[in-house]
Amino acid sequence: MSMDLFQAFANHWKEKLAGTVNPDSLLLLAISGGIDSVVLAQLIARSGFKFEMAHMNFQLRGAESERDELFVRKLAQQLEVKLHVQRVDITIFATEHKLSVQEAARELRYQWFAELRTDILTAAAHENKKHSGCWILTAHQADDNIETLLLHLFRGTGLEGLSGIQPVRKKEALIRPLLPFYKKELAAYAVEQELSYVEDSSNATDHYTRNKLRQHLMPVLQELFPEVAKQLTGNIDRFREGLQIYRTAVQQQIDRITIRQGEELHIPIQSWKQLNPLSTFTWEIIHPFGFHAAQIPEIIKLLEAETGKFCQSATHRIIRNRKHLVIAPLSDQLPSVISIAENDQTILFSGGTIEQTTIAYERIPMDTPANEIYISTAELKYPLLLRKWQQGDYFYPLGLNKKKKISKFLIDLKLSITDKEKVFVLTSQDKIVWVVGLRMDHRFRLQATSGEALHLVHRK
Numbered sequence: 001m002s003m004d005l006f007q008a009f010a011n012h013w014k015e016k017l018a019g020t021v022n023p024d025s026l027l028l029l030a031i032s033g034g035i036d037s038v039v040l041a042q043l044i045a046r047s048g049f050k051f052e053m054a055h056m057n058f059q060l061r062g063a064e065s066e067r068d069e070l071f072v073r074k075l076a077q078q079l080e081v082k083l084h085v086q087r088v089d090i091t092i093f094a095t096e097h098k099l100s101v102q103e104a105a106r107e108l109r110y111q112w113f114a115e116l117r118t119d120i121l122t123a124a125a126h127e128n129k130k131h132s133g134c135w136i137l138t139a140h141q142a143d144d145n146i147e148t149l150l151l152h153l154f155r156g157t158g159l160e161g162l163s164g165i166q167p168v169r170k171k172e173a174l175i176r177p178l179l180p181f182y183k184k185e186l187a188a189y190a191v192e193q194e195l196s197y198v199e200d201s202s203n204a205t206d207h208y209t210r211n212k213l214r215q216h217l218m219p220v221l222q223e224l225f226p227e228v229a230k231q232l233t234g235n236i237d238r239f240r241e242g243l244q245i246y247r248t249a250v251q252q253q254i255d256r257i258t259i260r261q262g263e264e265l266h267i268p269i270q271s272w273k274q275l276n277p278l279s280t281f282t283w284e285i286i287h288p289f290g291f292h293a294a295q296i297p298e299i300i301k302l303l304e305a306e307t308g309k310f311c312q313s314a315t316h317r318i319i320r321n322r323k324h325l326v327i328a329p330l331s332d333q334l335p336s337v338i339s340i341a342e343n344d345q346t347i348l349f350s351g352g353t354i355e356q357t358t359i360a361y362e363r364i365p366m367d368t369p370a371n372e373i374y375i376s377t378a379e380l381k382y383p384l385l386l387r388k389w390q391q392g393d394y395f396y397p398l399g400l401n402k403k404k405k406i407s408k409f410l411i412d413l414k415l416s417i418t419d420k421e422k423v424f425v426l427t428s429q430d431k432i433v434w435v436v437g438l439r440m441d442h443r444f445r446l447q448a449t450s451g452e453a454l455h456l457v458h459r460k
Helices: 002-017 035-047 063-079 090-096 101-126 142-155 183-192 209-224 228-257 269-273 278-289 293-302 406-412 417-421
Strands: 026-030 051-057 083-087 134-137 259-261 264-268 310-312 316-321 324-329 337-340 346-349 352-360 372-376 384-388 424-428 431-435 452-459
Touching (some): 002 183, 026 035, 026 101, 035 051, 035 063, 035 183, 051 063, 051 101, 063 083, 090 101, 101 134, 228 278, 264 269, 269 324, 278 293, 278 316, 278 324, 293 310, 293 316, 316 417, 324 417, 337 346, 372 431
Parallel strands (some): 026 051, 026 134, 051 083
Antiparallel strands (some): 264 324, 316 324, 337 384, 346 352, 352 452, 372 452
16 A cells, blocks of 8 residues: 555656646645644655645644644654744634634644745745745645535535635645545555654544534445545546636636726726626626625626726725726825925836926927926925825916816816826925826916926826
8 A cells, every 4th residue: 555655646746746846846844743744744755855844833732732743843853854833822813813713723824834935935045055946735635625525515615615625726836745645545554654643632523513524424425325535536626627617718708808907907897797697707807806705796786887986805996987897906005295305306106206307498399298397497396295186176287377177187188087096296385386297287387588497207
């Protein structure tokens, strides 16, 4: 059995993972001390991969938690690999964040693994080590995958949930190389290789739903359907393949109707309405931007709403703008009001930069692009203020010499809602000098024929 499992593991790595993981990559193995992670550690060591181990002590089971940490430290010494240990009080974290202990543990573990991976890559870069990457490995196996499928199925899920635990998550640099193998295979390998490991006493209780599935439901299913584990594993593989086909088809439809403008996505409302089934496509469009499934009805209502209505996530807004729905990031974190001194040369703001210089009148060209203005320095009082325009603002557009509200000026330009939100004005003693990049104020036009003028250039 041991050679069979090791060879099967080697074959699986070669066929499914070698194309993803560079041979020079460092592997960071999540180690609990239980049978699954100990077997994985031994398989990785026998395979000759460079690896380190990471153990998180949740201090949840008193002396047993301390025993686990001590065991893992000894295992690292035996394997001659570096061990990272993190101790946390999981009950405090779970209470503060209103999570179950299991949810809190999962969140903390993966957060810490990601931080460790970053630290490892940073240190390798500084030391000129030849790490071409770093991948996080967890010891989830086929029985864990089946339990996850059943949990998702009973709680309600879509295709994503039916596809079980993902074997590779490239975005998180996460791999689960034991997913094709069952617990009984790992246990037989541990016996034959005479591997020591620790038992988590909580696995024998009915405290967690997953334990109840393992100890009560699965034995009944196996009695009724002796091949149930194999069949469910096969179903997971088929669901995963179906999910790939589904994602490809859905993305093709979304790409077909989406117009990208900088960081924004513009989707014609009529095209969005024609997507069928509407709720499913709406979810696929919005979830990458932090929106929740509960917001789907609200976003569908935007298809019939008036211009200006919007729905917001933690990072983005979906805005009704005439004939489009616009998905745009929330406003940046740069200051919305900037003071400009006379000697400032380059001013950075969320709309780009403004370059400020003086120039002799005789050098001023006859024609200037829209992003440049020349104004009389005699009319200015420093400091100037650069800020976003506000309702009620007005100015005298160059050439008109009569007052006009900026809101009406922007409407006449037919700017989108998000473009309007990006408009800044430059003021001197509360008088608007320039609607930046769009129009200067008539009151600050050049009237003299000699001397110096202020040259302002807006660059996005």
